[in-house]
Amino acid sequence: MTPLHPTAPARPAYFVSDSTGITAETLGSALLANFPGVTFQRHTIPFIDTVEGARNVVRDIQHAKADGAEPIVFATVKSAEILAELTASEAVVIDLLGGHLRELEAALGSTASEQLGQYHGVGDIERYFARMRAVEYAIEHDDGQSMRALDIADVIIIAPSRCGKTPTTMYLALQYGLLVANYPLTDDDFPSDGLPRTVSPYVDKCFGLTTTPLRLSQVRHERRPSSTYSSLAQCTLELRRAEDLYRRNRVPFLNSSTKSVEEMSAVIMQSMRLRS
Template sequence: MPVYFLSDSTGITVETMGSALLSQFHGIRFERHMMPFLRTAEDARAARDRLDAAMNTPVTPIVFLTVVDPTVREILLGTRAPVIDFVGSHMAQIERQLGISGDHAPRRMHSVRDQNRYNRRMAAVEFAIEHDDGQSIRALERADVIIVAPSRCGKTPTSMYLALLHGVFVANYPLVDEDFDAAMLPMSIRHLADRCFGLLTSPQRLADVREERRPRSRYASLDQTRWELSRARRLYDTHSIPFVDSSTKSVEEMSTLILQAMKISPTTA
């Protein structure tokens, strides 16, 4: 099913809010289309034409909208497609309650409210990139959490989500055969076991994901994924590392569980 996210800024806000609603509907494959920076009447008319064209396809699209400029929003709401407007009705309700009018300024709802928090989030993203998949152990002590798991269990997207949305300094480290044989954490992170959090998944799902990367390989075999996941679970138990099954949770859910388990206060901006 096609889903369109319309925004007058980067689109992060509307995608986050829309995805929270879509996550309630399991078994449906959503085809996502981002349409950010809709700030002029010309932009809005082009977007409206695209949505109207989508209405001529067999499947009616879902449209999520966070645009605060009344003129631009009115044009977009003129589409034949059904629109879920996160700003319009809510803004009017708040204005009535407060007794004053909002600025209706584009980008205001997406703006940086606290420069220090914003800077921390950007630093967290840089840290996550540098420490992705065990690429670096430099300044690893700065990590708020170290995600450990067998290859392709979802370490990278979870790390980036925590960094970008919550300003958490995250490193992630792949577990390999040598770690499983010894049932021990890699030497470079062993002294930071209290900051580690593990991911698991189902053997079949892991095999399917790996098959796309290395078809018909031992790495992607069901026997290998069963062995790695069982050994990973034993390693987590040995070191008292909390963990979550990524096959049953979204990135948002896993991130929340990690924050709670590690007692980390997220940064929001």
């Protein structure tokens, strides 16, 4: 039987760059996120720095067009020739740099460099090394593995297991160069009204995460199916204890169930008054 409302085919979305593709994918994805009702088939194509490379991409785009919906191309390329090749394809091409570069040229009274991929460069080398040090710190202090040098942490994320501590920690380190540790709350931490002994001296640095019992149970079930650890009752108990702990110790906290890592990181930085 033919469904009354057939599912629309996924819309091809290409992120094309003359460098790593990180900027194209980040900005393009931020725009696509405003259309939650549309399904996208994503393709990131980096290092398109020749006209021939652009023509190969256009051939892929034309094949995608023949298969169904009109593709969308998010481009971060500085070469006018390469951009012209992409624009000639049967796709909606969104130049993520062009208009902004022209605006900056006008504002600064200077012409933008044509060196490929320059906007993806390290830039401030000290800032780059600070991010690398922050990543090393985050790895060392993930899930309470090390208690060394907690006094220099910018923030200590505390939460029951599988509430999103690690991805949030790594994002804050890599994106902003912040020193972030995270500590898992377990059954052993709850007989006391205070924070776990390891992190209690740094209560002003602590930020808590929580989620919904159902979501936590689903995530834990993928790791340990049909276990007490993943049961709805256990998840409900741990989250209730954690939220009580946060409130008693005046630890700010956030429900991670409906927020992206980027959103959680922004809330943490604002709440803790952190600056990158």
